[in-house]
Amino acid sequence: MNLWLALKKLTQKGLNRIRLLRMSLFNRRSVFIKLLTSYILILLLPLIGGYILYSKVESITTENASHYNLAMLEQFKQSTDARLKEVDQLAQELMLNPKLNLLLNDSSEQPADTYKYIEFIRNFLERHKTKTSDFIYDYYLYFSGSDTVLKWGLKTDSRTFYNDYYRYKHMSYEEWKSKVLRAFHNMEYMPSEVLIQNMGSMPETRDNKPANVITYIQSLPIQDSMNISGALVILIEEAKIKEMIRQIEAVNESAVYIVNDKDQVVMATSQQFDVNPAFLKKLKGESGLKDEDFNGKDVIVSYTSSDRTDWKYISIMPKEIFLQPVYVLKSKAIGLFILCLILGAVAAYLMAYRNYVPLRHIVNAVLQGRSPVLRSKGNEYEFLQNTIEESFMKEQHLQGIISQQVPVIRANFLSRLLRGHVDFRTEPVETMNFLGIQFISDQFTVILIDVDDASGFAEELSERQWASIRFIMSNVSLEIAGEHHQAYFVDLDRNRMALLLNVGNERPEAAEDISQIAEQIKHIIETRFKMVLTLAVSNIHQGINRIGQCHSEALAALDYKMVKGLSVIIHYYELTPAESQYVYPIETEIQLMNYVKSGDFDKAEFLIDHIYETNFRSNPITPEISKCLFLDMASTLLKILNRLRISEREDLAEFINPIKRIEACSTAEEMYSCIKSMYQKVAEVLRKERTDHHQQMMESIAGIIMQNLTNPNLGLAWIADSMNMSQQYMSTFFKKMYGENMTNFIAKKRMEHAKRLMEDKSLTIAQIAQTIGYNNDIVFSRAFKKSEGIPPGKYRETQLRKLEEL
Known part of the structure; x- marks a missing residue:
């Protein structure tokens, strides 16, 4: 019995040892797999990061190439618009010629009338031909009353002109006459067409070869779609536009299309892409970028709209053009990825095995009843401890430096916030908390403050004086506005400041509060510190992302100080839609010139007052147009002075540059006073000359009579x-x-x-x-x-x- 018990215990002990050995082997396998898995995961992290970095590089490359291509397209648009300006100038000079209306109303073919046509060619068409650049291929005039076509050096009928000089390859004479000459066109550009030139027997400098031209058509008389008496046709050589495209590298690598508002392709450098109306409907807005798929080919579409015509410039660039180096890098990266994965797996296995050896020794020691030998690893812990302490010290020092720069960073942040350059989808809230910016509601408004005159505060305005002015403005504004609202003061320019108001939720009369704040700021600064202020107040908008709109509204209101004058408060909601054109007809200009030449300033003054009343009292205009009006009146004065040879006369030397004097004025009232004083002085000089001349003439007549x-x-x-x-x-x-x-x-x-x-x-x-x-x-x-x-x-x-x- 005792023997059986002893054998049973021995057997149980053996089984336990076998079970322990099996568990040890299992644990060995489990720890090894965990170590190997950890190292492989560590290996995969940089590889995954490399893949993410490659994707980011590809995205940034695509974005940069897109914006660069759009910038080049803008450059091409500006170059083309600048050349199209020549077409507009030529058309305006010809259409506004008083001789043209006489010929349009003439339907006879008398010899005297033929001489009128020839005289018009010699005096106007040939003169303009010498002034036009090679961008304008040619131009001619058609008069339906007499079925006459005039071109420099040529007068003929329409059929002879079409058959013997210029005809379109895909258009018959009847189509040309009905669609081009007799249909109504208002500054319209026809799509590019092949022009075949026979040139008759006339000598020509151009080769008589077919040329692609864009046809500009203006029916005559202007804006009369019912009684069309003729047409002005200007031919623009398509090769000149393509030459401008070739001069721009990025645009030259893509297919460029010019499309009008009728979804017609005016001109194209390539026919590989189908620019159809369905595609054009996707191009919304004045300009932009889009990714498209043309027949399985990924392309980037850049587009922008012309400032002068109804054209839209479209650039289509395949991505493979600028992503080719990225694709090469991608193939190399994949190969390197596979190689790194293989080598990393081998290295991970070796490192896992190496780090597992001490564990294996410990397991063997346990199984054999031995204690493992622990080896010292040196003083790396000391080194890590010292490194961590040093890092904490550096962090505290860095925090101190950052806290000193908080006001500058805050001012920069608020300036970007006003201009709408802060994206709160990516900007962390912690940034605003760090800068001490906390909003109490989601309603905002902006007050812009312009210091128009600070001479009463200091005679000499140095940078130190301006710093004092901004300090005063900041303290006064924040104290007044901070009573019921959250306010932030921002310096925008030397004499321009902004007050960002976060309207309090408990103030239902917020609009009235803002008006009172603006009035109090203006009253205190002007009365106590003798400065002249102009304030512009935006509407109240909801949402932090609408602060940029508040700033834009305040800027728009501030522009109206040119019309309303200085030392005023302008609210955006008070602005009414103004006229985009001014009233200053050519008859009034001629009448004004005659009054000044005769020295009759009383009548000239009455006429100037009438012009001012018409444009600023009866029919208000925008600040930009008001400046154009006074510049136009200054150019009228220049026309008078040019005939007097102003450069040779000392008494008129101060009027050499009247336009510069107008531009120095900041308000319409100042421009009005300046232009009136200039007209008065010139009229007085001319009246004195006229009076002296008349006196001499009377003395001569009286002398002749008495003798x-x-x-x-x-x-x-x-x-x-x-x-x-x-x-x-x-x-x-x-x-x-x-x-x-x-x-x-x-x-x-x-x-x-x-x-x-x-x-x-x-x-x-x-x-x-x-x-x-x-x-x-x-x-x-x-x-x-x-x-x-x-x-x-x-x-x-x-x-x-x-x-x-x-």
Whole structure:
């Protein structure tokens, strides 16, 4: 029994040892797998990071290439628009020519009318031809009344012109005449078409080869779609536009299309992509970028709209053009990934096995009843401890430096926030908390403050003085606004500040509060610190992402200080839609020029006041258009001064650059006063010259009359002929200066001279009559009696009797 128990215990002990050995082997396998798995995961982390980095590089490369291509497309648009400006200028000069309307209304074919056409070609078409660049291939005018086509050096009918000079490859004469010449077109560009030029017998500098041209058409007269009398046609060589495309590297690598508002392709550098209306509907907005798939080919579409025409410029670039280096890098990266994975797996296995050896020794020691030998690993723990402590010290030092820079960082953040450059989807909330920015509601408004005049605060405004001004503005604004709302003050420019107001939720009268805040700021600064302020207040908007809109509204309101003047508060909601054009017709300009040339400033002033009232009182205009109006009036003054040779005259030297003086003004009221003073000074100079000239002229006429009283031919015709003037002008001028006509004046002078001659008793009445220019004494007696009321003989007796009595 004892033996059986002993064997049982021995067997149980053996089984336990076998079970322990099995568990040890299992644990060995489990720990090894865990170590190997850990190392492989560590290996995969940089590989996964490399893949993510590659994806990011590909995305950034695509984005940069897209924006670069869009920038190049913008450059091409600007270059093309600049050249199209030449077309507009040529069209305007020809359409506004007064001779053109006479020819449009003429439907006869008389020789005199033919001479009018030839004179128009010589005086205008040929002159403009020398001024146009090679961008304009050619141009011609069509007059439907006489079926006449005019081109520099050419006058012919439409059929001869089409058959012998210019005709389109895919358009018949009837189609050309109905679609191009007789249909209504308002500054319209036809898609590119092949133009075949025969040129007839005329000498030409161009080769007589077919050329692709874009046709610009303007029906005549302008804006009259019912009574079309003709057309202006300007041909633009497509090769010139393609040449501009070739000069731009990025655009040259892509397919460029020009599309009008009718979804017609005006011009294209390639036909590999189908630019159809369905595709064009996807291109929304003035400009943008899109990823598209054309027949399985990934492309980037960049588009932008012309500022001058209804064109849209489209660039289609296959991604493989700029992603080719990335694709090469991708293939190499995949190979490197596989190699690293194989080598890393081997290294992970070796490292896992190496690190598992001490564990294996421990297991063997346990199984054999031995204690494992522990080896020291040196003082790496000390090193780690010192490194951690040093890192904490550096972090505290860095925190101190950052805290010193918080005001600068905060000002920069608020400035970007005002301009709408902060994306709260990616900007952490902790950033605002770190900068001490905490909003109490989701309602915001912006008040822009312009210091227009600080001379009352300091005579010399140095940077130190401006810093003091901004400090004062900040303290006053925050104190007033912070009573019921959360406010932040931002310096935007030297004399421009912004107040960002976070409106309190408990203030239902927020709009009234904001108005009072603006008024209090303006009142305190202007009364206490003698500065002139202009404030612009935006509407209240909800949402932190609408702060940029608040800033834009305040800027738009601030622009209206040009119209409303300085030292005002402008609310955005008070702005009414203004006219986008001003009233200053050519007839008014000519009338103003005539008043100034004649020196009549009273009438010129009345006309200037009328122009100002029309544009700023009766029919308000925008600040930009108001500046254009005054620049236009300044150019009218330049037209007057150019005829006076201003550069050679010292008395007009101050008016050499009137446009610069207008641009120096900040408000419409200042521009109005400046333009009126300039017109007044020029009118006074011209009036003085005119007065001196008239005085000299009157003295000359009076001298001729007194020296020629004995001449029987003395009269209006004789004097006008002597001074090389017309009788009508001489008569009008004399009566205006003397208040009576010249005949009465001559008769009066002759009678005065006759009275003096009558004192001589030796002279008879007949002799006196001949002496003062009368052919006989009868005519003289009638004239004398008409002037004095008695005959000359009786007058003489009366005068002699009076002399004897004396």
